Amino acid sequence: xxxxxxxxxxxxAGVALAQERAxxxxxxxxxxxxxxxxxxxxxxxxxxxxxxxxxxxxxKLWREPAGKENLACAGCHKDTxxxxxAASYPKIDKASGKLLNLEGRINLCRTERIGAEPLRYESxxxxxxxxxxxxxxxxxxxAASIAGAARAHFEAGRASxxxxxxxxxxxCAHCHDAQWGKRLLSETISQGHPNAYPAYRMxxxxxxxxERRLRACLxxxxxxxxPYGSQxxxxxxxxxxxxxxxxxxxxxxxxx
Amino acid sequence: MAARIxxxxxxxxGEVIEVRILIQHPMETGYRHDDVGHLIKRNVINVxxxxxxxxxVFRADLSSGISANPYVQFYTVAEASGDLEFTWADDxxxxxxxxxxxxxxx
Numbered sequence: 001x002x003x004x005x006x007x008x009x010x011x012x013a014g015v016a017l018a019q020e021r022a023x024x025x026x027x028x029x030x031x032x033x034x035x036x037x038x039x040x041x042x043x044x045x046x047x048x049x050x051x052x053x054x055x056x057x058x059x060k061l062w063r064e065p066a067g068k069e070n071l072a073c074a075g076c077h078k079d080t081x082x083x084x085x086a087a088s089y090p091k092i093d094k095a096s097g098k099l100l101n102l103e104g105r106i107n108l109c110r111t112e113r114i115g116a117e118p119l120r121y122e123s124x125x126x127x128x129x130x131x132x133x134x135x136x137x138x139x140x141x142x143a144a145s146i147a148g149a150a151r152a153h154f155e156a157g158r159a160s161x162x163x164x165x166x167x168x169x170x171x172c173a174h175c176h177d178a179q180w181g182k183r184l185l186s187e188t189i190s191q192g193h194p195n196a197y198p199a200y201r202m203x204x205x206x207x208x209x210x211e212r213r214l215r216a217c218l219x220x221x222x223x224x225x226x227p228y229g230s231q232x233x234x235x236x237x238x239x240x241x242x243x244x245x246x247x248x249x250x251x252x253x254x255x256x
Numbered sequence: 257m258a259a260r261i262x263x264x265x266x267x268x269x270g271e272v273i274e275v276r277i278l279i280q281h282p283m284e285t286g287y288r289h290d291d292v293g294h295l296i297k298r299n300v301i302n303v304x305x306x307x308x309x310x311x312x313v314f315r316a317d318l319s320s321g322i323s324a325n326p327y328v329q330f331y332t333v334a335e336a337s338g339d340l341e342f343t344w345a346d347d348x349x350x351x352x353x354x355x356x357x358x359x360x361x362x
Contacts (some may be wrong), residue, residue, distance in 0.1 A: 050325040
């Protein structure tokens with residue numbers, strides 16, 4: 001009886017969760033759907049996509065021994081075992097109980113397993129390794145878990161997503177939930193999904209992480225930008241991943 | 257300077273082949289300023305050339321209008337087995353090169 005009641009509660013929670021989605025799963029559109037056909041073609045061209053330069057560099061780094069242990073990533077991880085891994089991030093690290101994005105996971109492995117210095121956010125090497133890892137999950141649907149310890153981070157991320165900020169007094173939801181598909185000057189507002197990151201942005205003329213993209217949005221609404229790797233970004237990344245659940249990974253994406 | 261080259265591994269003699277190259281380079285225009293207001297010096301790849309078995313088949317003088325990580329595509333005729341060798345140089349005098357082999361049959 002008690003088990004049945006629990007099941008009913010879980011079911012109700014599931015229904016409630018489903019209702020929380022501002023964009024129904026059937027309506028989810030990747031950022032590439034809001035691009036012009038030229039950029040979409042560039043992204044889909046495995047050779048000309050400039051992000052592939054970072055993916056290639058990442059593959060080299062993956063096989064290169066580093067740190068005090070003189071160990072390469074490939075020394076522990078079989079290549080095929082990385083398939084789909086990126087789609088489950090951000091994820092709770094079992095040992096520390098902390099929420100990690102892919103960049104954080106790479107750096108934790110570097111410091112704890114191979115005795116190397118952590119890589120700086122937005123450094124070419126960290127972008128390359130992250131892009132290479134995410135590329136192994138090309139086409140895998142985003143499936144980040146918000147169960148257990150992740151739940152609190154998810155709630156914080158959701159609050160952060162809906163918080164009005166900056167001189168324009170806008171939250172993420174004002175554009176990416178309520179106005180997507182409409183024009184903002186010459187550009188179409190996207191749904192704000194993280195499935196193509198790290199991505200090559202024309203505006204940057206280089207590769208950038210999801211956090212760099214979040215900072216660009218914050219700067220756009222004239223709000224204060226947080227430092228890279230801050231807890232608020234991580235929580236927000238988890239909320240974004242949940243919001244984009246089921247969208248296939250496209251890394252390295254090409255964006256405006 | 258990392259680069260990627262794409263040519264067919266094999267071609268028939270006389271066949272028109274597509275040659276593609278993507279070079280990692282910031283292509284600094286010389287019009288941008290850094291965080292403290294100083295002009296960033298122009299640094300672009302100013303020449304890109306391709307030799308097919310030693311004979312130049314393509315040459316481009318690039319300038320600041322070309323975006324970062326330039327991508328160039330052209331066509332040439334497969335005449336004999338051998339190498340396509342790309343060389344390029346930027347304003348700072350850095351040089352890069354990359355080569356790839358092609359087998360021509362018939």
